[in-house]
Amino acid sequence: MSQSFDSTAIHQAILEQQKADARKKMVLNVVLVLLLVAAPFVLYPVFLMKILCFALFAVAFNLLFGFTGLLSFGHAAFLATGGYTTGYLLTNFSGLTTEMGILAGTAVATLLGLAFALLSIRRQGIYFAMVTLALAQLVFFFFVQSEFTGGEDGMHGIPRGHLLGVIDLNNNFNMYYFVLAVFLGCYLLVQRIVSSPYGQVLKSIKQNEPRAVSLGYNVNRYKVLAFVISAALAGLAGSMKSVVFQLASLNDAHWHMSGEVILMTLVGGMGTLLGPVVGATFVVNVEYHLSQGALRDWVDPILGGIFILVVLAFRSGIVGELQKFFKKNLG
Amino acid sequence: MSEQYVLETRNLVKEFKGFVAVDDVNLKIQKGHIHALIGPNGAGKTTVFNLLTKFLIPTRGQILFNGNDITSLKSAAIARKGVVRSFQISAVFPHMTALENIRVALQSFEGTSYSFWKSGASLNRLNERCMDLLEQVGLEEYANTTTVELAYGRKRALELATTLAMEPELLLLDEPTQGMGAEDVDRVVELVRKAAKGRTVLMVEHNLSVVSKLCDRITVLAQGAVLTEGDYDTVSADPRVREVYMGTDSSGERGSSSEASEVEAAE
Numbered sequence: 001m002s003q004s005f006d007s008t009a010i011h012q013a014i015l016e017q018q019k020a021d022a023r024k025k026m027v028l029n030v031v032l033v034l035l036l037v038a039a040p041f042v043l044y045p046v047f048l049m050k051i052l053c054f055a056l057f058a059v060a061f062n063l064l065f066g067f068t069g070l071l072s073f074g075h076a077a078f079l080a081t082g083g084y085t086t087g088y089l090l091t092n093f094s095g096l097t098t099e100m101g102i103l104a105g106t107a108v109a110t111l112l113g114l115a116f117a118l119l120s121i122r123r124q125g126i127y128f129a130m131v132t133l134a135l136a137q138l139v140f141f142f143f144v145q146s147e148f149t150g151g152e153d154g155m156h157g158i159p160r161g162h163l164l165g166v167i168d169l170n171n172n173f174n175m176y177y178f179v180l181a182v183f184l185g186c187y188l189l190v191q192r193i194v195s196s197p198y199g200q201v202l203k204s205i206k207q208n209e210p211r212a213v214s215l216g217y218n219v220n221r222y223k224v225l226a227f228v229i230s231a232a233l234a235g236l237a238g239s240m241k242s243v244v245f246q247l248a249s250l251n252d253a254h255w256h257m258s259g260e261v262i263l264m265t266l267v268g269g270m271g272t273l274l275g276p277v278v279g280a281t282f283v284v285n286v287e288y289h290l291s292q293g294a295l296r297d298w299v300d301p302i303l304g305g306i307f308i309l310v311v312l313a314f315r316s317g318i319v320g321e322l323q324k325f326f327k328k329n330l331g
Numbered sequence: 332m333s334e335q336y337v338l339e340t341r342n343l344v345k346e347f348k349g350f351v352a353v354d355d356v357n358l359k360i361q362k363g364h365i366h367a368l369i370g371p372n373g374a375g376k377t378t379v380f381n382l383l384t385k386f387l388i389p390t391r392g393q394i395l396f397n398g399n400d401i402t403s404l405k406s407a408a409i410a411r412k413g414v415v416r417s418f419q420i421s422a423v424f425p426h427m428t429a430l431e432n433i434r435v436a437l438q439s440f441e442g443t444s445y446s447f448w449k450s451g452a453s454l455n456r457l458n459e460r461c462m463d464l465l466e467q468v469g470l471e472e473y474a475n476t477t478t479v480e481l482a483y484g485r486k487r488a489l490e491l492a493t494t495l496a497m498e499p500e501l502l503l504l505d506e507p508t509q510g511m512g513a514e515d516v517d518r519v520v521e522l523v524r525k526a527a528k529g530r531t532v533l534m535v536e537h538n539l540s541v542v543s544k545l546c547d548r549i550t551v552l553a554q555g556a557v558l559t560e561g562d563y564d565t566v567s568a569d570p571r572v573r574e575v576y577m578g579t580d581s582s583g584e585r586g587s588s589s590e591a592s593e594v595e596a597a598e
Binding site for chain 2: 007008010013014015017018059107144193195196197199200201203204207208210211213214215216217218219221222225229306
């Protein structure tokens, strides 16, 4: 139609930009990896592992919330199920190596995620959130009543054991690098999912669901898959956490936890890859440092205030706002 | 016999809690036609569209596509069969580029849409066809523009290109010129004319001059029921049509509604 624009040239330009974006992503990934590999020489490894577990939890949640547009208010159920399952198995079956226990915890959380998804996916918006909350409350009461969880006391003394039966995870450095490897694997997986053909469909569903339907997509199936992957990764985060702290407690199953992961994701920046990682780091640090000082009784109100501030003034979260800033100032 | 009709509805009814929105509608859309569905506001045009694509479930009646009963199929399945709709409000994916908008449509035939482990670069081989489609609607220079930044008329053009990417046998257009200035309207008329080659189009349209230029056959709906059907001359000469558009006064006094003046303008 117009002579001045040659469509092959435009296409070339698009491919060039894709490559440039991929390079940028690569550089960012390498920096992230180097920082995390060096971190335990500076900071306490157990604290770092706590951050990584919550970061994985938030990354999992964000796949559903930020990239699919589904607000689940029941993700604590998967974190807790992963944790309790792994804890129970490793405590009671000494023949199991640690990674088997973690895989089993993840698998049970995945199945639970499938059940949640099938029961909730037909509802939208606030109704979807309410159904997931209700289901998660059922799971919570199941854990309160069950004997194997230790009820209010929680499950203590979960053995860290040996990775593959060889590497001693009681050593905090070994444990840290194992957690780091799992975290990075999951982070890269989510990065891949988001840019995959499947990720494109998720994007389109999030942006205009009726249109996606009219293009022949059976949107509920895509949502169920996203929910199940998200639940699996959340379960994995819970399993790892129970091994790191040798503890699984009702805190992880409580609806507070479902709220906290929303907070982490929003503060960091929903719909960005790094956002939930930054958000989890931020929230875990705020909680830790406040609980050490004079403000220890004010942790919840302060976090609540931060939440309100983010929702009112910094909708895109830390990472989202930074991205905007760089775009504006670097062309 | 029924093969000459791409789409047929038999006694289609939609009731909402006692209110009959679509009342016993029998449509026959002939292969290769551009068929218009017109009628005053609230006549049930968009409801019919929603029934045909199963965005609403019919209370009673049958829908046949190429002689096969598709009444029980779901929206997505109907789209894959080749009945693809556009929307009244421009339906695009706002935070994807123009090229990505079209690629998502092409992708639905690829069989990799659940492949969450595959690289996004695997979709690049669809780009050439995306560029072709963008060129057809004059948007190739905006291929890499985020859709939210496009002007309204261009969004509608992009929506049409996305719909065409589905290679629909039957194209359902819900008010393609709604909210457009005169220049854009002419462009859309040309686009629809081009798009209609080799396929069948059913369109809801308020702008009667567009209808008179494009459509082979017109069905007039009023209060959910078919009032009359025929070519433009037959329909526009029908006193009942003038009546529903202009109100009860058919003596020739100007009605106040915009539709009424459109009837006059088109004549």
